[in-house]
Amino acid sequence: MEKVAEIIAEASAEAVEPRFRALASGEVMEKAPGEVVTVADREAELIIARRLRELLPVPVVGEEAVAADPALARALHAEPAVWLVDPVDGTANFVAGHPDYAVMVSLVRDGRTVAAWIRQPATATTYTAELGSGAWRDGHRLNRTPAGTDPAAWRGSVKSRFLDPARRRLIEANADAFGGLTAGRHAAGIEYPDIAEGATDFILYWRTLPWDHAPGSLLVAESGGRAARLDGTSYRPEAPGGEDGLLVAADPATWERCREILFAP
CATH class of the missing domain: 3.30.540.10 (Fructose-1,6-Bisphosphatase, subunit A, domain 1)
Known part of the structure; x- marks a missing residue:
């Protein structure tokens, strides 16, 4: 190491x-x-x-x-x-x-x-x-403290650039449930450590190039958080053009609640 x-x-x-x-x-x-x-x-x-x-x-x-x-x-x-x-x-x-x-x-x-x-x-x-x-x-x-139970107190971001228009509208409307939503910091190598350190609580990525997400997803998971595909399966790096969508959160309970809120019809 x-x-x-x-x-x-x-x-x-x-x-x-x-x-x-x-x-x-x-x-x-x-x-x-x-x-x-x-x-x-x-x-x-x-x-x-x-x-x-x-x-x-x-x-x-x-x-x-x-x-x-x-x-x-x-x-x-x-x-x-x-x-x-x-x-x-x-x-x-x-x-x-x-x-x-x-x-x-x-x-x-x-x-x-x-x-x-x-x-x-x-x-x-x-x-x-x-x-x-x-x-x-x-x-x-690093031991990430759970984010708590109130979504209105959570800080995070949604990367909507590569979303299809219908899904973007749905997610952006549902994101109003969260307290502090930003555009992120435009670098996975900054954003993943922010979750592991407690500066933010969640982030939704869509395009998931392997060199961007393999390091940070492990960092978050090993600090107590969760990085998983939207069907709940743990993230595994894939070649470009593979599966889209990756939700990263401070802890497993926050991950589940984030997915429920963001994709509610």
Whole structure:
């Protein structure tokens, strides 16, 4: 666990942090409509992937590598063990000079996330989680306090960008039942730790790219929360284009009540 934490901290210090608020002309590109990538993303992923393979020689499924060759994501289902890498989570924030971005890695065995690392460079904070062993922030154990029983006191967000119009209208109308609803922080590597730490109580995602959600879902689950598909099955990382919808909450009871409220006809 410590070695991977070192790898992502060093890659961030070498390829990412020097470019924060210092990106040169031509170092930001559009890789898909509405989605940007930077030289920092690409260089950090190459560094991290090389060093992870040296540590454990299994396939590396990196966000930028998959953008260039989508077939690489098949390893999630075809291989017994896979590294997942998100070299700069929250790239749009990073480009805008906003500190809400992260560097993330997870290890998947037999389709299940077994270890996770989230580095938040702006605060030099590292979150780790290991299946069955707990969640940690810089060596301090995380134990999420339940959110309570009153939805009007809960704080959370609904990611509605990829929802179909009918479902978006339904969920946005039902979300009035909650006390504090925001648009989120536009980086899973910030939003999942916020739930694990108690800053927020729930979040509904729709599109669930594996490198975005494998690390944080394990962090939340190991701190006492729940991250599950809308049918109640625990989250497992899938290749892009797989199942949509993921509800994350402070504790199992809050998860159940959130789902009931958000999808009530």
